[in-house]
Amino acid sequence: MSRSLANSAPASRRAALLLAALTGIVAASPAVAATGDPTSEHDQCVAEAETNPQAALARAKQWSNSGGGFDADHCVAMALYDMKQYAEAARAFEKLARSMTNEGLTDQARIFDQAGQAWLVAEQPRSAKSAFDAALRLTPNDPDLLIDRAEALAAAKEYWSAIDDLNRASDIAPKKAEIYVYRAAAYRALDALPLARQDIDYNLKLAPNNPVGLLERGNIRRLQGDVAGARGDWLSVAKLAPGSPSAAAAEGNLARLGKVREQQFPRKAKDGPS
Numbered sequence: 001m002s003r004s005l006a007n008s009a010p011a012s013r014r015a016a017l018l019l020a021a022l023t024g025i026v027a028a029s030p031a032v033a034a035t036g037d038p039t040s041e042h043d044q045c046v047a048e049a050e051t052n053p054q055a056a057l058a059r060a061k062q063w064s065n066s067g068g069g070f071d072a073d074h075c076v077a078m079a080l081y082d083m084k085q086y087a088e089a090a091r092a093f094e095k096l097a098r099s100m101t102n103e104g105l106t107d108q109a110r111i112f113d114q115a116g117q118a119w120l121v122a123e124q125p126r127s128a129k130s131a132f133d134a135a136l137r138l139t140p141n142d143p144d145l146l147i148d149r150a151e152a153l154a155a156a157k158e159y160w161s162a163i164d165d166l167n168r169a170s171d172i173a174p175k176k177a178e179i180y181v182y183r184a185a186a187y188r189a190l191d192a193l194p195l196a197r198q199d200i201d202y203n204l205k206l207a208p209n210n211p212v213g214l215l216e217r218g219n220i221r222r223l224q225g226d227v228a229g230a231r232g233d234w235l236s237v238a239k240l241a242p243g244s245p246s247a248a249a250a251e252g253n254l255a256r257l258g259k260v261r262e263q264q265f266p267r268k269a270k271d272g273p274s
Contacts, residue, residue: 086122177206
């Protein structure tokens with residue numbers, strides 16, 4: 001088994017899941033680190049899952065049947081995910097995690113974490129929370145796992161519980177910028193806009209030009225009545241991260257803002273022939 005599976009999930013993946021929880025954008029694939037050996041059977045299989053998941057699934061199942069062990073079974077789960085069979089993938093990750101009785105707690109927790117990620121995209125936040133609970137029982141002071149569970153709680157609209165997890169994460173890793181954009185989004189959902197604005201300003205102090213942070217500040221500014229400021233933030237997101245989930249959300253917000261303005265100030269028909 002790859003020791004690198006103990007690495008934290010990247011911020012870009014969590015950002016996508018946050019958007020899924022709060023704006024309905026589909027999340028990215030569960031984070032899986034490479035072993036550092038691109039010739040390894042596991043890494044080749046996972047790479048194939050991204051481009052041809054059906055072939056990777058067949059390959060991984062055959063490999064598993066011939067004694068491929070953890071690496072083969074993990075690739076099965078990744079291929080199922082990339083086939084958009086999210087719930088089945090989540091169950092495969094959970095089964096794999098429960099079988100890891102001889103592995104380190106951190107490695108086992110990461111597979112439960114991947115199960116939770118898959119459950120989130122399957123739109124089953126309660127199951128996601130259960131998977132993240134299992135991960136946190138193994139590594140209770142992991143701020144990344146606390147953030148992930150907060151995503152599940154936010155998706156279930158349990159915003160105060162999400163904030164509790166984010167508070168714990170901030171106690172453990174106070175300079176981890178992403179904590180504050182997630183907590184700002186939760187406060188926004190609760191209409192606690194001053195607290196949301198305080199968190200998002202701190203996020204952008206720690207990580208200037210962060211597209212997810214700018215997206216969220218635009219959301220908060222719009223609710224506070226600062227339409228020009230919101231527009232500026234969303235335009236910055238579209239410029240900084242074209243093609244990203246954050247840009248898609250920002251462009252959607254800009255389009256809705258334009259429609260509202262058109263309704264408020266309809267164009268007057270020109271007099272006479274044009």
